[in-house]
Each structure stands twice: as C-alpha cells, then as structure tokens.
Amino acid sequence: MLKDSRAFxxxxxxxxxxxxxxxxxxxxxxxxxxxxxxTLHLAGGQSVLIYPKDxxxxxxxxxxxxxxxxxxxxxxxxxxxxxxxEHYDGTDGPGTDAKGIMRGGGPLIAWFKDPAGNILxxxxxxx
Numbered sequence: 001m002l003k004d005s006r007a008f009x010x011x012x013x014x015x016x017x018x019x020x021x022x023x024x025x026x027x028x029x030x031x032x033x034x035x036x037x038x039t040l041h042l043a044g045g046q047s048v049l050i051y052p053k054d055x056x057x058x059x060x061x062x063x064x065x066x067x068x069x070x071x072x073x074x075x076x077x078x079x080x081x082x083x084x085x086e087h088y089d090g091t092d093g094p095g096t097d098a099k100g101i102m103r104g105g106g107p108l109i110a111w112f113k114d115p116a117g118n119i120l121x122x123x124x125x126x127x
Contacts, residue, residue: 085100
C-alpha cells in the first residue's frame with residue numbers, strides 16, 4: 001500500500017529560529033519555513049521536517065547522517081563555520097580522535113549536535 005508513497009523523516013526542536021540559522025547558515029542547507037516548521041531540502045530530492053516541540057528531548061541516537069566523500073575535509077569546513085564536533089573516549093561505544101572523527105571499525109564518522117541537542121553525523125562512504 002505505501003511502497004509508492006514519498007516518505008520523509010522528521011524530528012523536533014525547541015527553537016525553530018535557531019534551528020533555521022544552524023541548518024541554513026552553519027550547515028549551508030536549503031531550508032524552507034512554513035507553518036512554524038522547517039523543511040530541509042537535501043541532495044537527491046530528499047527532505048526532512050523539523051517541527052517545534054516545547055518539551056523537546058534530544059534523541060540519544062543519530063537523527064540525520066550526511067554522506068560525504070572526505071569526512072576530514074568536511075569536519076574542517078564545518079568547524080570553520082562554527083560547528084562543534086563531539087568527542088567520545090570509547091568507554092560507551094566508539095572513540096574519536098582530536099578532531100572528533102571515529103577512525104576504526106567501519107566508515108569514518110564524525111558526530112555533532114544541532115542547537116536542540118539532536119545528534120547528526122558526517123559519514124564517509126563509497127558511492
């Protein structure tokens with residue numbers, strides 16, 4: 001029944017104005033605002049909805065992954081744009097290096113948070 005339906009994901013934010021500035025300004029994404037919600041227009045015609053929620057609780061998992069061809073270059077570029085990357089010591093999962101990049105056990109990944117505390121990642125994958 002739904003196999004031909006266009007699907008999209010969404011998550012909440014407690015501050016739509018800050019989210020719009022972060023996703024549009026810091027990350028350089030195409031962002032549209034309508035009815036108090038944001039739509040992120042992503043490569044390949046995909047979209048993600050960000051909706052307001054006063055009692056927002058950040059997800060404890062990665063809500064959005066951005067596939068990049070060179071994670072180190074992307075980390076450097078986003079760091080210059082004001083994005084702060086997470087650093088994990090490896091105690092409760094994968095560890096990261098000084099730049100915030102996990103370099104073992106799979107593709108290179110770097111995690112960061114949006115202004116509402118939602119976890120996002122850059123992931124270097126072939127293809």
